[in-house]
Amino acid sequence: MKTTSILRSYGPALLVVLLAGALFTFAMPENPTRPEPTDVDLNECASACGLPSHVDLSGEDYPVQRTEAEWKERLTDLQYHVAREQGTERPFSNRYHDNKKTGLYRCIGCDTPLFSSTDKFDSGTGWPSFIQPIDKRILGETRDSSYGMVRVEVHCNVCGSHQGHVFPDGPKPTGLRYCINSASLSFEPAESPEAIKALVEAWYLGK
């Protein structure tokens, strides 16, 4: 078979394989670091607590509702685009991708605690990356098939703000990589993992 006819026969398939490879490389962190082990189990603390009285997740609507005018008042243009219009911020030039400080990451739309620095790792992707949320009840998941890829979108279940996506290529112990937009988060520094736990517990107790 001549080279040209090989290309004609297999060219399109080859292109798909190359494109898929490029996409996979883009998504896959090369040498992800693992979060530092800590004795403080935030997930246990969160799931042991009942949700605060103002957070009823049994209804069809998100507990926190705002008008468009209120959202625009609360958020910057970038935060609004990412959190309310399912946008994605640029990698590396965002606020928290390289933030190594100890503390709590809250939802930009409603201040709900979503992620802890103790679960953050350097994925090399240019976006803040976590191995797990603080409370799986609070981080909703939706299948997202935009851009020709099937991905799992994650959002705050309290106010509906888009956070990012979760991929199955994260480090141990969960093997998950929550790839989150800085624009969807606000960071509250804390002195220690125990201090993060105190902030989380305060939210659950409605303080």
Ligand SMILES: [Zn+2]
């Ligand atoms: Zn929220």
